[in-house]
Amino acid sequence: MKQSLALKLTLAFLLVAVSAAGLVALFVRLSGAGRLNQLLIDQNRAELKAALVDYYTLNGNWRGVEDYLRSTGNLPPLPPPTGGNNPQPPPVDRRELFGLAGPDGMVILPLLPDFRRGTRAPKNVIDKGEPIEIDGKIVGTILSPPQAVNLSPEERTYLERTNRALWMATGGAVLVALIVGVLLARSLTSPVRALTRATQRMESGELEQRVKIASKDELGQLAQAFNQMSNQLAEKDRLRQQMTADIAHELRTPLTVIAGYAESMKEGVLAPTEERLALINHEIEHLQRLVEDLRTLSRADAGELALNRQSVSPAELLKQATATYRHQAEQKQINLSLDIEPDLPNIFVDETRLMQVLSNLVSNAIRHTPENGRISLSGHRHENGWIALKVSDTGPGIAAKDLPHVFERFYRADESRTESDGGSGLGLAIAKAIVEAHGGKIEIESKLGEGTVFTVLLPGVSK
Secondary structure: OOOOHHHHHHHHHHHHHHHHHHHHHHHHHHHHHHHHHHHHHHHHHHHHHHHHHHHHHHHOOOOOHHHHHHHHOOOOOOOOOOOOOOOOOOOOOHHHOOEEEOOOOEEEEOEOOOEOOOOEOOHHHHHHOEEEEEOOEEEEEEEOOOOOOOOOHHHHHHHHHHHHHHHHHHHHHHHHHHHHHHHHHHHHHHHHHHHHHHHHHHHOOOOOOOOOOOOOOHHHHHHHHHHHHHHHHHHHHHHHHHHHHHHHHHHHHHHHHHHHHHHHHHOOOOOOOHHHHHHHHHHHHHHHHHHHHHHHHHHHHOOOOOOOEEEEOHHHHHHHHHHHHHHHHHHOOOEEEEEEOOOOOEEEEEHHHHHHHHHHHHHHHHHHOOOOOEEEEEEEEOHHHEEEEEEEEOOOOOOOOOHHHOOOOOOOOOOOOOHHHHOOOOHHHHHHHHHHHOOOEEEEEEEOOOEEEEEEEEEEEOO
16 A cells, blocks of 8 residues: 555654653653652651751760650651550651661661661671761761662652653643644645646646745755756747747758759759859758758757867957958948957967857848948956957847847847848857857847947966
């Protein structure tokens, strides 16, 4: 039979409570009578010792001490003579449980039945007794009983009442433990059951699940981590589906063009002119670039992006990017400027891969910057020894709602743009992957109507 976690926890709490209460009750039961007896004996011994000290201090000897103790109540009165009508001896009074021996070991007050008055107590009995010391001198020894005596009826009644109260307390503790165990087990298993149900729904394909966070303890942290995981899985699944649809769209357009021209030429509807063949070749090149970009991203995702790192001057990289795109910028009447901080430290990068990043950023800036606009490439020291490479433009800018998505694959802030004017939509995703593979990061700042700034941050090294 399958047992739930709540039942196991409840039984565990109950077992602990019953075990603890039972052990306490058993210990008290076994030691209660003996401890009570010893407590009473110790109390009587202390009272007797105080009376004996007072008597010896006042008289300087033990003559007449028995009569004194009987007069003060430290010893009971002498019993009446036992006659034929009263054959049973009177019950033992605890005040008679002690004897007294002088400094020479002679018994002054008898400890019946073994040590009678006038006999000498053995040394081992004296050593176990309670010495009476006055002014640094031992003047006598209280002889203790060799074993405990039976409790009186009143004392047994008191002990029975104590045991009864203890068992009632034990039963109450077990009941409280049962109630607390049930409540606590439910509070612990409730979030676990919620997580189980949510996990089962995720298994059936409903990836976006949320469970209620009812506490800040480990279970609450687990629920929070589960919610974050669920959101991330749902988002990644959405991006995967969107990327699949985008790839299909990106492939469909050039394939449709190629298939259309090829079929028309095959049927003789169109002649295979140089212009038409060049158009087909252009679409094939577009497909090749798209496939290569997807291959680069897949390798980056798998951590297999090969990097041929070496110490490179960031100033030389920026100069090379500026020279590459200066003619294209001049054709659009865009002012392309360069601003480099002197003596910049080198960066340890793959020069070809980083040029791919800068080329992507500069080409995007030229594509979106209007005539008579400005594009600036700059390099300067950043905090913590990092180097910042910036590409700024005076283009139309990007809306705030689109900024978190610009590095996503196939994302276009302007849905009306096509691959002819906006690329495949993979350039910024590839740039981000390459920069992060170098241990750096890429950031974007933009405002509508004011332009956009891309910043590549990389750790600097000494030249």
